[in-house]
Amino acid sequence: MIRVENLEVRFGTHPVLTGVQFEVTLGKIAAIIGPNGSGKTTLIRAMLGLTPIAHGKVLFDGKPLERMRDQIGYLPQKFRFDPDFPISVGEFLGLTLRRKKPTSLTAKLTEVGLSASILYKRLGSLSGGQLQRVLIAHATLHHPALLILDEPSTGIDIVGEKQFYELIERQVKEHHTTVLLVSHDIAVIAKVVDQVICVNKKLVCSGPPRETLTQETLSELYGHNDMELYRHQHPHL
């Protein structure tokens, strides 16, 4: 069980998140949703120890999440790095420092829709979509116990998005990985995830998609009465 207890994050004296509390069952997929600026990224950064927590706890199977770092895969919203950094894709993927034996790099690249020839390319020379796929491969390479993904389908095409969600489902099924993802695509979330966590500076709702993704909750979360977004369908899924 992942347990977030009464989490509070402040930027200076300004509270960004207050009293956030939820649980995610291990081996399940949970999505964090909320409008822009609602604190979704801050929530996962605080969980990962990248942003200081003013108050509260984050536990993974009863232990502080910070102590489980070698079992976490993380895909940031924006991977900031110097594009001139002389490192090949193969070297980058080899930098993961986990104890578990990794999947073969070629097999992992195939899973994310890339060919093995990309291993020798410089990381900074990749297109946005290729980089995102490489980062997904990097995050899932060692079959982490917890996979945290911040807007994972950003920059990838429809085929890539389909491959990505297949990969996530396989990861959960075969390796019992717990997945926490931030996404704006509510139609996709409704079909893929087991739990939805709605955040807007505080916890607005938490539960299965059928119970949480209601017109009423979404209107409260996003502040709109007409949530056309929810009715948008993705034929590829």
Next chain:
Amino acid sequence: MEPLSFLAFGFMQRATLAGLFLGVLLASLGVFVTLRNMAFFGEGIAHGSLAGIALAVFAGLSPLPVAMGWAVILALLIFFLERRTRLSADSVLGILFTSSMALGVVIMNMTHGYQPELISFLFGSILSVSYFDLFIIIGCSLVILTWLFFSHRQLTLLSLSEEQATVAGVPVALQTVLFYIALALATVLGVKILGIILISALLIIPAATSRIFAENFRSHMIWSVVFSELIIFFGLAFSFYLNTPSGATIVLLGAIIFFLVAGKKLLQRP
């Protein structure tokens, strides 16, 4: 004259051996220095070490160990001030190296008579590498290179993305402070040959030259070390035969190679 006749002399053997060890050390660290945009660090530490050297001369102690100890104190101060204040690393370095140099100048002023040790540290001197210095240089180089061998993946990830390194469980603060200490020690060790004024060139030039064409980290590291060894070996040889200052000759040779490689890149189509 035989091409390698300069190695017949004991002082040249010591300088070459020290230079070759320092070449590997400074070039390997230099790769991370350039990747992390820390070029000013070596410069600052080298200049700041003047206070340690002046203090040792004033107290009648061996300058190299005292300068190393002083450099480690400076490295720790930079690390903690950088983390605890809102000042940038450059600002912290600027304050520490100028104040440390100022302290060195004051102590030098209190030391009476001509001080050949101080002059040799300022401009470097191949004649000044004693067996004791050689022992310290080789010993420290081996320790730092061993740490680097076991930590290079963590340091690479840290240089690429501190955030990813943190999530991957890299002990970011520990590896950063160890890197600062290693860099400070390596810089002071190199001061013996290149001098306070020129040592940072050996951190920057080989790594910068190889970075111009390196497509991956492995080739970047290998070429950086190769360039470093070449410019030190041939720089020392040229300085012997041309009777020019060793440090300046090494740096000039490095600069020529850098401009040749950069020039070739400029002539290539983008």
